[in-house]
Amino acid sequence: MALKKTDRMVIMIFCVLIFLAAAGAVFAEEMSKTSLPKVIRVGWYKNKNFQEMDPNGYRRGYEYEYLQEMARYGGWRYEYVSGSREECLKMLQEGLVDVVGGLFYTETAARSFDFVKYETDETYTILAVNAKDGRYTMDGWEGFDGMRIGVIPVWKNHLYKLHDYAAERGILFTTADYKSIDELERALKGGDVDAILMGEADIIPSNTKIIAQFAPSKRYFVTRLGGGDMKNALIFAMEQIRRFKPDFKAQLEKKYLEDSDGIILAFTEEEARFLKETPTLRVTLPSFRKPMMYKENGEYRGIAIDILKELEAKLGVRFEYIEALNQLEAVKMVSTGSADILSNIYYDYGWAEKNGLLLSRPYLDLDYAAITRIDYIQNSGNPKAAAVKGYLFSQNYVQKNYREEEIAWYNSEEECVDAVRNGEADICFVNSYVAGTYLQNYKYKNLYASVINYSHGLSLSLPHGGRQEMLLMSVLDKGISAIGKNKTSAIIAVNTMVTRHTMSAGEIIMRYPMISLSVAGISVAVIVSVLAIYVIIRNNRRKNIEVQRAEQASQRDTMTGLYNRSYFESEVSARLGAEENHEAAFLMIDLDDFKMINDTLGHLYGDHVLILFAAKMREVFGTDNLLCRMGGDEFAAFLPRIKSYQEVLALAEALKASFIKDIGGRAPSSCSIGISLCPEDGRTFNDLYRAADSALYAAKKSGKGKISAA
Incomplete structure (x- = not known):
């Protein structure tokens, strides 16, 4: 029925x-x-x-x-x-x-x-010198004394940071003002200045190397x-x-934000010799959790791993990875000489000094999130916090905010999250990237994450030692600086996107039962409606298709899909009658040497060119204007509302440039355009058409790819 x-x-x-x-x-x-x-x-x-x-x-x-x-x-x-x-x-x-x-x-x-x-965001102030200038090395500030530094007006906000940096190190400098980055680059290349001062987010000139990065500022x-x-x-x-x-x-x-890729690292002779004599370095991997660091199909992956790969490339060495059960074991391995570098270490000098370790500059900043059950009401009773044994975060945050009897200790972050999920604990803390990975898994459907006011950096660490350890720390710091914040951001983006969990239909139903029931009810209603109206649709379908085809044939050019001449003329005439108080433009467009394309490359390729040109017209002129294939290789456009002739000329130039770019050098790829304006050149279709056609003739007569106005 x-x-x-x-x-x-x-x-x-x-x-x-x-x-x-x-x-x-x-x-x-x-x-x-x-x-x-x-x-x-x-x-x-x-x-x-x-x-x-x-x-x-x-x-x-x-x-x-x-x-x-x-x-x-x-x-x-x-x-x-x-x-x-x-x-x-x-x-x-x-x-x-x-x-x-x-x-x-x-x-x-x-x-x-x-x-x-x-x-x-966060940005650093940097000093950069000519890439071939061997006088300066990364953070070799002892040699910066007496330096002449060039600045331009938009970078002067970094000067007070430079003054603080110099005062802390007891060095003197002078500055020279330049009007533009081009002028400043010429001064650096010519030796008029020793260095240039800028922000990390600014466009860093080519053929330069960074020698100092300081004063992080948050926006x-x-x-x-x-x-x-x-x-x-x-x-x-x-x-x-x-x-x-x-x-x-x-x-x-x-x-x-521009990346620092391409900024040339500056190693001292001793550092370069050290890297050459130390082709392999052993690096501990103390913890495994997506998306920070994990193993998949026998290959190490994750944010920290990709940063280490970038560091390998910058230093020209190879890292040999050694797995550790936890952070405490990793510290022991480095301290006893079983490994050279400890990765994924909190940037905390107090902790490092206590364990006899040196810290590199941070290579990653981490925000933290609290994970609780959705049904958990904060501040109700005595909450139980799950924490990881031996983690610096547990000491710095959990133990400061919870009494010892309120803390349950576990061996890993995953155990902590599972404890919250199962009701053994009420709250736990992980970094925001890891939190996102957990919550995307339906297994943790009853959990909720909220960002807390705590963050820290991740560093590499070495044991205190002699000259070799000092050299290794120096090259690690330089390599981390050369990776740049924006390359790190790209690594984060890739890893947080590829680790998103895709739920099956069954998982969706388990996670969202009420919504699933609503969708199921709606689906049944839709099916009943579809079955009920199927007969009507079937009976009317053929008639509608025939009507649409007839209407399409009466309005459109069959090859390009643009309006045909007859319909175009009627629509333009109607618009002119309705838009008497508005300026308008009429364009006649002809493809140059189109006959040559048909003769040399064939009519099929010629048809392809016509279709492509029509697409370019739609792209440039948009859907608010009337576009037409008049016949052959001749096209027209009517712009019913314009602000000025310059606006029309800019669109015509854009069409020319776009067409040349897409066709390339395989065939002639220019077009000539004639323009007429309403009311200056007429108020009717015929007047504007004749004026634009005359302008097109003048354009073609003066050479290919020209634009002419009536």
């Missing part, structure tokens, strides 16, 4: 309402945790790679994409208020905007603004001082990003 149209509509609406109710309940639960505004006013100032406008007038940049991702979790939209950086901060203080990005934390700034809890979003609701709303959104997309910052850094 066929259902009536009204019955079908009722069923469809019912299905939609079920979906909306389920989604709304989930969304409302999350949003109820904080008071979120509907519109946030953003102070927008030009900041390369962070806040920019692309050639089409669209916003882009590191902080722009961060804001957009935050809006996904906050449910708000943005209103952008433009100005200089100083103007935006003043507007924030006056309450004219709600948030400004890209502010480095200082005590002075903290007295004027509220800094949102989590930084957006934040800031709100008006005392604006608690706004600050808390932003913190909530950033916590959701850190929880559900731990690789997000790494993706942004890879996309927007």
Whole structure:
């Protein structure tokens, strides 16, 4: 029995309402945790790679994409208020905007603004010299005394950091100002300056080498001082990003911030000789957990492993990996000479001194997350914390925040997470990358992660010793610096993306039973609806297809899919009648030497060129304009609303360039274009067509690939 149209509509609406109710309940639960505004006013100032406008007038940049991702979790939209950086901060203080990005934390700034809890990125100040300059080595600051350093205006904010760096080491320097990076590069190459000062996120000139990297600075979003609701709303959104997309910052850094690949390492003669005489180094692997470090199909993988591989390449050595049961055993292996390097060690000088070890500079920064059961209510009774024996984190955080009787000790992080899952403990702590891996597995469907205010770096470690250990530590530090923060971010992005757990249908049902039941009910309703209307659809289908084909044939060119001449003329005439008060443009376009393409490469290739050119027209002119194949190799475009002739000329140039790029050198690949304007050249189809055709004739007469206006 066929259902009536009204019955079908009722069923469809019912299905939609079920979906909306389920989604709304989930969304409302999350949003109820904080008071979120509907519109946030953003102070927008030009900041390369962070806040920019692309050639089409669209916003882009590191902080722009961060804001957009935050809006996904906050449910708000943005209103952008433009100005200089100083103007935006003043507007924030006056309450004219709600948030400004890209502010480095200082005590002075903290007295004027509220800094949102989590930084957006971290950058270092660097000194770089000519790659062939043998006078300077990485962190060989004893030789920096008397150095002449070049700067440009946009990098002067790093000067006070350089003054602090020099004062701490008792060295003197002079500076020279240059107007542009090109001028500064010429000065460095010509020997007018010894070094250049810049930020790690800046575009580092080619053929240079970094000799110092110092003064890490964190960038934040800031709100008006005392604006608690706004600050808390932003913190909530950033916590959701850190929880559900731990690789997000790494993706942004890879996309927007220049990498330090290609910066040439500077080794002393003694260091170079040491590396040549030590082709293999033994490295301990003290713990195995995705995505940090794990073994798959007999091969070591993970974030830490990929960083070690990069370090191998930078130093020109080979690492031989030795597995250890835990961190304590790994320390013993290095101390007794069974291994040369201890990996995955917390960057903590107190712990290192206690164990007689040296620490390299950090190669990775880790944030930590608390894992609890979804049904666990914090601060209810005496919580039981699961901690790993011998881990520095257990000493630095767990034992400081929980009494000894509240701590249950385990041998690994996985045992701790399982203890929370099974109810043996209430809470445990792992780094945010590892937390994401656990929560993506349906086995841990009853667990929840939240970011805590604790982070530390990961380093390599060596035992205290003689000259050989000092040389090894020096080259390790230089290699880690040469890897660069952004290469590290790319490694993080790859490993956190490839380790995501894919759930089967059965796992989805177990994890989301109510939603699964809703989907099942909706599916049954859809099936019944489909069966009910199948007969009607079958009877009407052929008729609809025939009508569509007839309509398509009457409007479209069969080869390119553009409008045919007849329909194009009627549509243009209609638009001209309706848009009398707007300027418009009419373009006639002809492919140069198209006959030669057909004669030399064949008609099939010629057809391919026509189809490709039509696609390029759609790409350049978009869907709001009328596009037509007039016949043969002749095309036309009508732009009903334009701002200026320059806008039309820019589109014509873009079409020419795009066509040349895609066809390449296999065949002639230029086109000639004639342009007429409304109302200057006419107000009817025929007037504009004749004017554009005359302009096209003039363009072809003056040479191939030309653009001419009536």
